[in-house]
Amino acid sequence: MTAHGMQGEPEVLLTPAEVASLFRVDPKTVTRWAKAGKLSYIRTLGGHRRYPEAEVRALLGAATTSDDDAKKD
Amino acid sequence: MTAHGMQGEPEVLLTPAEVASLFRVDPKTVTRWAKAGKLSYIRTLGGHRRYPEAEVRALLGAATTSDDDAKKD
DNA sequence: CTAAATTTGGGTAATTCGGGCG
């Protein structure tokens, strides 16, 4: 790969509102996912949660594009 | 504002009730379309389905005003 | 430091899920 010796990638963090918009759910629901351990997160010094974009993107990528395994007739 | 870097496609998702209203059917029917592979969808971390608005709009736009589309299965 | 917007937490209604029936 092509890393110039970069260790520790810039972990892009998303706010609850961002994640909620992506999933079309309420920010509160995202909080529940975090509490349930379904979503990784870090906390700010004030106690707010921040979510890694990579994780969220991966979860959103689990779409069923019309016909993955469509059986033809 | 947040200029965090816009590069993802604004994938607007709709809830089952939204899609159902647009098609004038029960949400259950929308679920069946999804299961049948006729409609793509993603799942929330809780298992609920969310449908891409673009896909739904495209399907809604496939209206038939003439009988030239009289093809069915 | 002040101000506006967001997030947190708890509790309750609405929605969705899944299977089965007509």
Next chain:
DNA sequence: TATGTCCGAATTACCCAAATTT
């Protein structure tokens, strides 16, 4: 085959006030 409805269980949405972030 396709759609609508019933049921129970799970998930999600909206209500509030206080704290945090920018």
